[in-house]
Amino acid sequence: MAKASFWQRGEALDYVNSTEAVIEANAVVVFGGRIAVAGCDIAPGELGSIHVEGVFEFPKDSAAIEAGANVFWKDDAATASAGSSPSDANLKIGYAVRAAAADETTVLVKINA
Numbered sequence: 001m002a003k004a005s006f007w008q009r010g011e012a013l014d015y016v017n018s019t020e021a022v023i024e025a026n027a028v029v030v031f032g033g034r035i036a037v038a039g040c041d042i043a044p045g046e047l048g049s050i051h052v053e054g055v056f057e058f059p060k061d062s063a064a065i066e067a068g069a070n071v072f073w074k075d076d077a078a079t080a081s082a083g084s085s086p087s088d089a090n091l092k093i094g095y096a097v098r099a100a101a102a103d104e105t106t107v108l109v110k111i112n113a
Contacts, residue, residue, distance in 0.1 A: 010052070010053065011051060011052070011053040011054060012039050012049045012050065012051050012052070012053075013036070013049065013050055013052055014047055014048075014049065015029070015031075015036070015038075015042065015047070015048055015049060015050040016045070016046070016047050016048075017042040017043060017044050017045065017046055017048065018044075018045075019044060020044050021044065022041055022042065022043055022044065023038045023041070023042040023048070024038065024041055025038055025039065025040050025041050026038060028058070028073065028078070029050055030073075030075065030091060031050060031052065033091065034052065034091075034112050035052075035073055035091060035093040035094070035111050035112065036050035036051060036052050036111075037050065037051045037054075037056050037111070038050055038051075039051050051111075052111065052112055053111065053112060054110075054111060055097055055108055055109065055110050055111075056108070056109055056111055057106045057107070057108055057109075058071075058073075058079070058080040058093070058106060058107055058108075058109055059078065059079050059080065059105060059106055060079055060080045060081065060100060060104070060105065060106055060107040061074065061077065061079045061080070061081045062102055062103075063081060063082055063102060064082070064099070064100065064101050064102040065080075065081075065082040065096045065099065065100045065107050066082070066096065066099050067096055067097065067098050067099045068095055068096060069082045069095060069096050070082070070083060070092055070094075070095055071083075071092070071093050071094055071095060071096050071107060071109045072090035072091060072092050072093060073090060073091045073092075073093045074090055075090075075091065080093065080107050080109060082096070093109055093111055093112070094109045094110045094111040094112055094113045095109065095110055095113055096108065096109060097109065097110050
């Protein structure tokens with residue numbers, strides 16, 4: 001029978017910054033086909049932490065987002081947006097935990113859900 005050994009809880013993961021710039025704490029990090037939020041400043045080539053579970057406040061575009069709606073990350077605009085499916089430029093990041101009106105500038109999102 002195959003076995004697995006416990007490594008860590010999984011809300012936050014170890015992450016090596018493979019870029020040439022510092023990843024600042026709370027920066028949005030695209031992690032494969034998922035979203036993560038940097039838990040600390042991570043220098044180039046260094047190990048840090050990224051959060052892959054939880055509820056985070058993201059900047060959003062000018063469209064209203066209903067509670068429970070899927071939310072997508074527009075990497076080119078660095079904003080969250082409602083939608084029904086991702087396009088090439090958008091990555092599903094989770095769902096809105098409460099409604100955000102069109103005039104609100106942020107939305108609360110349960111990430112990777």
